[in-house]
Amino acid sequence: MAATSINMASTGFSKLGWSNGQKHLKKRSLFSISAQQVEVQEEPREVDSMNQKQQAEATTPLRPVEPQLNVKSKNMGREYGGQWLSSTTRHVRIYAAYIDPETCEFDQTQMDKLTLILDPTDEFVWTDETCNKVYSYFQELVDHYEGAPLTEYTLRLIGSDIEHYIRNMLYKGVIQYNMDAKVLNFSMGKPRVGFNYDGQLQDVQ
């Protein structure tokens, strides 16, 4: 399955399933979590996860938001400023809102949640495993920035860290460029060709 998915995480996370059927979502990951400072929601589970984090440093367990039914776009109008709190770079889009993974309804009243859209232009080949790595790093960052003001600056710090993480994954060979991407400009550096060097370069002839 292609790896575009929309991810949401919350203080207590339950991961949203990817929607297989939807065409426009096939390659998108959407993951939303709730930003802890805004609402105290499911407090005890959060404490649990903190303990787990101390035990297992490697990956932060995901705590995705429960999928919601009948989400409607709210607070998107001009009377609310016509804009939203977000950090958008090419591979990472973070919104302080709940975005429905199926219908893409954008509920901006739920500012206690952060939604991550991973690689909407589909520049990399994603698998569930690599997606989850990014999501758990996202979760870890959100836990780290707990208590920070919910501003664009904080979201950009988180988003930039995730971008650096993705680039790190690319350099380590965990993810690859998607050669079928619409825009193939190798925005994180030219791909390296893996030769099998036997100590010697082959002669040109």
Place this chain on the structure above:
Amino acid sequence: MQGRLSVWLVKYGIIHRSLGFDYQGIETLQIKPEDWHSIAVILYVYGYNYLRSQCAYDVAPGGLLASVYHLTRIEYGVDQPEEVCIKVFASRRNPKIPSVFWVWKSVDFQERESYDMLGISYHNHPRLKRILMPESWIGWPLRKDYIAPNFYEIQDAH
């Protein structure tokens, strides 16, 4: 070596310090932040009716912040107008300088930019807020001790 304005200010017992002349021979004076507003009014009354530019800079690492004002006296029939450069220094910890917005209105955006870049807070400025950086930005980008955040798009814009 004192300039004309310095001599005039001494005559009226106004506290200042002469910093010499710049490369164009324009007199440069240092004025204390607490005196600056009243001296600005005095200079306006003296005839400096045009604020040519206002800027600010960080003098040295860990040192003072400076706010610089270039004043010109515009009159009819003068081809070499009188000019003066005023420097006001403020401490890095608590940089407060009175705003001269109510004397020369053109200083409005310039002081906002100085506030945005160096964090000098201008007293009595009507709307002192960031002008170049986003309003949620943290830190003062042109200070010498500023560390730029490792934002992705700054170096890796696609």
